[in-house]
Amino acid sequence: MQIFGVDIGGSGIKGAPVDLDKGDLAEERFKVLTPHPATPDGVADGVKEVVEHFGWTGPVGLTFPGVVTGGSTIRTAANVDKSWIDTDARVLFSDRLGGHDVTVVNDADAAGVAEMAFGAGRDRKGTVILLTFGTGIGSAVFVDGVLVPNTELGHLELHGHDAETRASSKAKEDGELTWEHWAHRVQKYLAHVEMLFTPELFIIGGGVSRKADKFLHFIEDIKAEIVPAQLQNNAGIVGAAMHAAGGDGGR
Ligand code: BGC
Numbered sequence: 001m002q003i004f005g006v007d008i009g010g011s012g013i014k015g016a017p018v019d020l021d022k023g024d025l026a027e028e029r030f031k032v033l034t035p036h037p038a039t040p041d042g043v044a045d046g047v048k049e050v051v052e053h054f055g056w057t058g059p060v061g062l063t064f065p066g067v068v069t070g071g072s073t074i075r076t077a078a079n080v081d082k083s084w085i086d087t088d089a090r091v092l093f094s095d096r097l098g099g100h101d102v103t104v105v106n107d108a109d110a111a112g113v114a115e116m117a118f119g120a121g122r123d124r125k126g127t128v129i130l131l132t133f134g135t136g137i138g139s140a141v142f143v144d145g146v147l148v149p150n151t152e153l154g155h156l157e158l159h160g161h162d163a164e165t166r167a168s169s170k171a172k173e174d175g176e177l178t179w180e181h182w183a184h185r186v187q188k189y190l191a192h193v194e195m196l197f198t199p200e201l202f203i204i205g206g207g208v209s210r211k212a213d214k215f216l217h218f219i220e221d222i223k224a225e226i227v228p229a230q231l232q233n234n235a236g237i238v239g240a241a242m243h244a245a246g247g248d249g250g251r
Contacts, residue, residue, distance in 0.1 A: 002026050003244045004054070006047055006062045007107060007236030010034060010079045010135025010170070013043065015050040016234075018241035023118030025234055027054065038080035040087050044096040051097055060100050061244025062093060063107035063236045065136060067150045071103045071243075078155070078164070079135045103244045108132045109149050110239030111205050111229065112140025116147075117242065119230035120203045127199040129153070130229065132206035133186070137164040141197070153193055163189050169208050179211075183218035190222050198224075205229035 006015035016029035030053045035042035051060060064084075067075035072090035077083075094102045105113075112130040115121045121128050125144050132138040137154030140147060154164040165171060167189045172182040190202060202224050204212065212228035219226060229235055 001245065002058075003241040004051060004056045004058065004060045005237035005239070005241035005244070006050055006060060007110070007240060008034070008043060008047070008062060008064055009107065009236070010038070010065060013046040013050055014233075014237060015047075015054075016237055017054060017056065018238050020241060020245055023114060023231070023238055023242075025237065029234065029237060030054070034080075040081070040084055040089075040092055043080070044092055047093055048096050051100070057100070059244050060093070060097065060102050061110075061240035061242070062089070062102065062104045063110040063240045064089060064104050065107045065138070067152060068104050068106050069150070071105065074104075075150075076152070101244075105240060105243040106138070106140075106150055107236050108138025108140045108154075108205070109147060110243055111138070111231075111235035112142060112203075112239065113147060113242055114231050114235040114239035115203055115205065115229050116142055116145055118238065119235065120227045121145075121201065124201055126201075127197055128201045128203065129193060129197060129199045130203040130205050131190075131193070132229075133167070133169045133204065133208045134206040135168060135170045137168050137189075138206075139193075141199075156189075156192060156196075158189060158192055163192075169206060179215045180218050183215040186215070187219045187222070190219065190224075190226070194222055194224055200224060202226045203229050205232075205235055207233060209233075
């Protein structure tokens with residue numbers, strides 16, 4: 001079965017039809033730039049462009065980079081326009097797409113669900129935490145394969161700072177940090193999350209997962225196993241489609 005997945009990120013809106021049996025894109029993805037400011041209207045236009053590029057008329061699963069409750073209501077908007085807060089995103093996107101069946105899920109939760117089913121978390125029991133490092137830091141926490149939704153561990157306070165402002169990949173770019181310097185910050189962040197949750201496994205997702213060889217060796221003194229995500233930057237698209245299909249770890 002195929003469902004369309006769209007991943008709304010701080011820099012791009014990307015989507016493709018997803019083959020749910022394989023957990024992979026059925027066609028090459030298409031991407032448009034996220035508008036700035038990333039208002040509901042501007043983002044909805046971007047989503048429409050991506051979906052129409054494929055002439056898709058079936059159900060669409062979307063991710064959102066903030067807390068999403070009930071598959072629809074946006075509760076936080078750390079890296080997009082604040083006017084998203086309390087928006088009914090399902091209604092917004094469905095109207096803009098001309099009545100498609102739409103669901104919305106947090107971006108990191110979507111990536112986590114995809115990694116647990118088809119990637120680095122397959123068959124892993126106990127506590128598994130996926131962290132996505134991008135414009136912000138997203139988190140997805142699983143206990144015996146079941147998602148605890150909307151955990152928002154990227155906003156833990158570390159040394160008086162919101163952790164994502166210090167250790168996201170945007171923080172690396174903005175501060176022109178070397179891999180080693182940035183990895184040192186990631187290490188402190190992981191140590192803090194490990195102190196709170198003692199996971200068996202950390203999965204490192206987001207764009208940096210493709211460059212794991214540049215920084216993972218700098219991360220020491222963490223007891224949990226640390227691995228890069230396997231679906232890399234497609235995990236959000238795949239997870240969004242899985243969520244729309246209802247195969248999302250019980251949400
Ligand atoms: C948001 C999370 C999101 C993460 C990654 C954070 O700023 O609060 O909901 O998952 O960024 O996009």
